[in-house]
């Protein structure tokens with residue numbers, strides 16, 4: 684069962700206008716949503732990140748740099764630390780050591796999960812959290828209205844611009860022909876796209892996607908690759924996947940994680956021919 688959110692239960696915490704939105708981090712440091720500093724092209728920078736669970740090192744001095752607009756794939760065996768890495772970036776897990784920066788100046792290790800989301804990092808979980816009883820269109824509309832930077836009443840009519848934004852995203856996620864269909868009746872793949880659309884309504888700079896094509900048909904997987912390629916440039920994407928034909932279709936740089944650190948990095952052909960990668964992952 685997909686999780687069904689109750690729109691009645693959604694309570695906005697603030698009425699900040701979009702341009703001037705700002706919020707204090709947990710330690711009082713104030714950041715602005717618009718202040719992302721990309722002067723060195725890097726949008727995400729992990730420096731010697733370590734995370735231990737009861738003495739077991741899930742991440743072990745992990746280093747990673749993602750350029751603005753990049754579409755990066757992260758691969759590696761089960762337990763390599765891929766999901767834990769996303770947990771650190773989104774503030775769900777605090778690293779024991781190391782730095783994690785969004786742009787040049789935003790220190791993610793000092794921010795809470797909602798603060799990180801509002802700073803422009805969107806994360807897609809495996810189970811879509813969509814409103815099953817609402818149409819595809821309404822789901823995107825709700826996602827836009829729940830965005831605290833633009834919060835307005837759930838009952839307020841959409842402006843022409845807002846209507847166009849929802850329609851554009853519906854087209855992007857290939858649901859323009861299903862706009863009026865209750866989300867609960869969409870296929871598994873379409874629900875995944877709808878959730879990606881809900882993330883897009885919040886205009887994230889960086890999207891984190893953990894095994895986005897798991898359970899999709901071959902056709903849906905192909906269409907998802909096209910969608911991600913079309914999103915790169917305007918957005919930066921970090922995609923964790925085990926499906927190598929999907930990784931190939933994305934065409935970006937590939938980072939191989941193993942035992943919590945980077946084993947290899949390069950285009951897919953290069954890492955596929957790397958003897959160490961074959962031994963720990965691809966050769967299995």
Ligand SMILES: Nc1ncnc2c1ncn2[C@@H]1O[C@H](COP(=O)(O)OP(=O)(O)OP(=O)(O)O)[C@@H](O)[C@H]1O
Nearest residue numbers: 736737740741759760761762763764765766767768
């Ligand atoms: N909350 C936790 N408590 C204890 N151990 C954890 C926790 N989260 C992850 N681990 C352990 O850390 C290691 C890395 O897990 P992680 O989920 O990051 O791997 P992964 O690369 O995402 O694997 P998969 O490909 O199977 O999704 C695993 O050994 C896992 O059991």
Ligand SMILES: [Mg+2]
Nearest residue numbers: 765766767893
């Ligand atoms: Mg995982």
